[in-house]
Amino acid sequence: MPAHVFIAEDETSIISLLKYNLEKEGHKVSHSENGEDALKQIKLKHPDLILMDWMLPDLSGVDICKNLKKDKKFNDIPIIMLTAKGEEEDKVKAFETGADDYVTKPFSQKELNARIKSLLRRAKPQSSSDIVEFIDLRIDRVTKRVYRKDKEINLGPTEFKLLDFFIKNPKRVYSREQLLNNVWGENIYVESRTVDVHIRRLRQAINIENTKPLIRTVRSAGYSLES
Amino acid sequence: MPAHVFIAEDETSIISLLKYNLEKEGHKVSHSENGEDALKQIKLKHPDLILMDWMLPDLSGVDICKNLKKDKKFNDIPIIMLTAKGEEEDKVKAFETGADDYVTKPFSQKELNARIKSLLRRAKPQSSSDIVEFIDLRIDRVTKRVYRKDKEINLGPTEFKLLDFFIKNPKRVYSREQLLNNVWGENIYVESRTVDVHIRRLRQAINIENTKPLIRTVRSAGYSLES
DNA sequence: CCCCTTTTTAATCATTTGTTAACTGAGGAA
DNA sequence: TTCCTCAGTTAACAAATGATTAAAAAGGGG
Numbered sequence: 001m002p003a004h005v006f007i008a009e010d011e012t013s014i015i016s017l018l019k020y021n022l023e024k025e026g027h028k029v030s031h032s033e034n035g036e037d038a039l040k041q042i043k044l045k046h047p048d049l050i051l052m053d054w055m056l057p058d059l060s061g062v063d064i065c066k067n068l069k070k071d072k073k074f075n076d077i078p079i080i081m082l083t084a085k086g087e088e089e090d091k092v093k094a095f096e097t098g099a100d101d102y103v104t105k106p107f108s109q110k111e112l113n114a115r116i117k118s119l120l121r122r123a124k125p126q127s128s129s130d131i132v133e134f135i136d137l138r139i140d141r142v143t144k145r146v147y148r149k150d151k152e153i154n155l156g157p158t159e160f161k162l163l164d165f166f167i168k169n170p171k172r173v174y175s176r177e178q179l180l181n182n183v184w185g186e187n188i189y190v191e192s193r194t195v196d197v198h199i200r201r202l203r204q205a206i207n208i209e210n211t212k213p214l215i216r217t218v219r220s221a222g223y224s225l226e227s
Numbered sequence: 228m229p230a231h232v233f234i235a236e237d238e239t240s241i242i243s244l245l246k247y248n249l250e251k252e253g254h255k256v257s258h259s260e261n262g263e264d265a266l267k268q269i270k271l272k273h274p275d276l277i278l279m280d281w282m283l284p285d286l287s288g289v290d291i292c293k294n295l296k297k298d299k300k301f302n303d304i305p306i307i308m309l310t311a312k313g314e315e316e317d318k319v320k321a322f323e324t325g326a327d328d329y330v331t332k333p334f335s336q337k338e339l340n341a342r343i344k345s346l347l348r349r350a351k352p353q354s355s356s357d358i359v360e361f362i363d364l365r366i367d368r369v370t371k372r373v374y375r376k377d378k379e380i381n382l383g384p385t386e387f388k389l390l391d392f393f394i395k396n397p398k399r400v401y402s403r404e405q406l407l408n409n410v411w412g413e414n415i416y417v418e419s420r421t422v423d424v425h426i427r428r429l430r431q432a433i434n435i436e437n438t439k440p441l442i443r444t445v446r447s448a449g450y451s452l453e454s
Numbered sequence: 455c456c457c458c459t460t461t462t463t464a465a466t467c468a469t470t471t472g473t474t475a476a477c478t479g480a481g482g483a484a
Numbered sequence: 485t486t487c488c489t490c491a492g493t494t495a496a497c498a499a500a501t502g503a504t505t506a507a508a509a510a511g512g513g514g
Contacts, residue, residue: 111319117416121404143453144400144445156470157447194472196492219480219491297513383459421461423503446469446502 003120006047007031008038008064009082010057014105018051021109022116035059039067047077049119052099054083062097069098078119082107134167135227137206137214148208158183159202166215166225175222199223230347233274234258235265235291236309237284241332245278248336249343262286266294274304276347281310281321289324296325299371299384305346309334322414329414349409361397362454364433364441366390375435385410386429393442393452402449426450 005027009015012033019029030045032038035056042050042064050068052061061081068074081099101115130142138147139160146153146163155163161183166174174182176192184190203215216224232254236242239260246256257272259265262283269277269291277295279288288308295301307328308321321329328342357369365374371387373380382390388410393401401409403419411417430442443451 108319114319114414114416118413121407121419122413142400143398143451144448158471190472191474193474193492197472197494200493200495217492385460417461418463420463420503424461424505427504444503 002026002028003048004028004030004045005116006038006042006045006050008035008042008050008052008056008061010034010053010055014082017109018112021113025113025116027116033057035061035064039064042068042077043071043074046074049116050077050079052079052081054081062093065097065099078122080112080115080119132164132167134170134225135214136211137163137167139164139167146206148206149211151208153205153208155205156201158198159205162198162202163206163225166223171224171226173216173218173222173224178222195223228344228347229253229255230275231255231257231272232343233265233269233272233277235262235269235277235279235283235288237261237280237282241309248340252340252343260284262288262291266291269295269304270301273301276343277304277306279306279308279326281308289320292321292324292326299387300369302384303388305349307339307342307346327412327414359391359394361394361452362441363438364390364394366394373433375433375438378435380432380435382432383428385425386432389425389429390433390452393450398451398453400443400445400449400451405449422450 002025005022007015007018007029009018009031010033015031015033019031022029030041030047032041035058038052038056039059052064054061056064065079065081068077068079075098078100079098080101080103082103082105084105100119103112103115131138131140133139136149138150140146141164144160146155146160162179165179165183176195179195180188180190180192199215199217203213206214212227214225214227216226218224229252232249234242234245234256236245236258237260242258242260246258249256257268257274259268262285265279265283266286279291281288283291292306292308295304295306302325305327306325307330308326309330309332310318310321311332318329327346330339330342358365358367360366363376365377366387367373368391373382373387373390389406392406392410403422406422407415407417407419426442426444430440433441439454441452441454443453445451
């Protein structure tokens, strides 16, 4: 699983070693050499995982960790703390501040890779409820099935996500940009016309023998799910 | 969640410490001070979880672990390895031999309890019953046999665990990552494509003369067991 | 050393996706 | 009303993505 890994570390030799190895694994790597900047960049780039030195100039790893963990937007980025060998009590402190794993220098690249993999694939808790309904539409997030009038409907992944998003706030009108941000993702760029196409596909799919259309077009504003 | 914990450890001071703490948590505790005896007792008592010292007189923890993990009847008992501090490479070896978790001495009781809880939670739900059925599929957890339409099916260990996991929550779609975490274990790192291969083998195995396929592929989401 | 299982790899196959461009229709202005 | 313009709709297609499959490589145990 290629991911974006951020390294906060002041020893350049370690940075380049890590960078080399991580890129070989297919990850995208950014880094920063001081705490202040690291925090700023992390918030800007929103990486998938952070390798953080315990000791950093001007803002310690612990502080960054605390800061991130209390911010809803960033508290689910896994953090691996890097510390010098032998500081056993640091381990406890690291976990207390919210680090997800802990590696002592010097570490084997193999082990680090393993831990990274493990953290990256750790299940994200899905908070939303399992089955949602709207009018004669039912969507089951556990079995990934969608029904209209108890008849099963086949949707592609994007149409599924689109409908799933609409159904969270029925009747609310979303602009194409909002849909792109919420369904496709913040940092993915596609033409806004693409939304139209998927709206059409979704409409076709959920349009079963003389039922209501369910998706409303609001001219020059966007789309909404309603009766 | 009270359970039966077995301790294989030769230092009596550690045994009594562990025993005290585990019993305070409500667990039933047995122990043995040498490898030979430990293995015998484990097979006799079939505990819910094992705490095992890496170094034991006359039969090492690794050997016991290997022995148990290749025995269908015992390979699902979670094992936590206990090792002296600083032996980093042992960690890798421990996981390779099939240990489910790894703790270095000295350890905090709090951390150990957390890990025990986590492993028990993962392993427990299967204890509900020894024979489970789904459609025309029957799996016997005691004898480790699988039948389809009363005809016995031969599955490799991984396929067995995979099917066993699926059958706990039929119809539920699991991602490859979830399957890796739950069937292979949190600490084992294989490519997620490997899952596909085992799914295929499982499919082939349970596909007896014109019966339903039973395993559904959900593109970009995962797999599920259903009719 | 041979056999069996697991894992990786790579080729192939199938579906989904994003884009483009032509088409349609609503609504405002004359 | 009629025409014009602009936004939305539709269909077609190429590219990308994801799943399947077979076969080779890697381990592990007897």
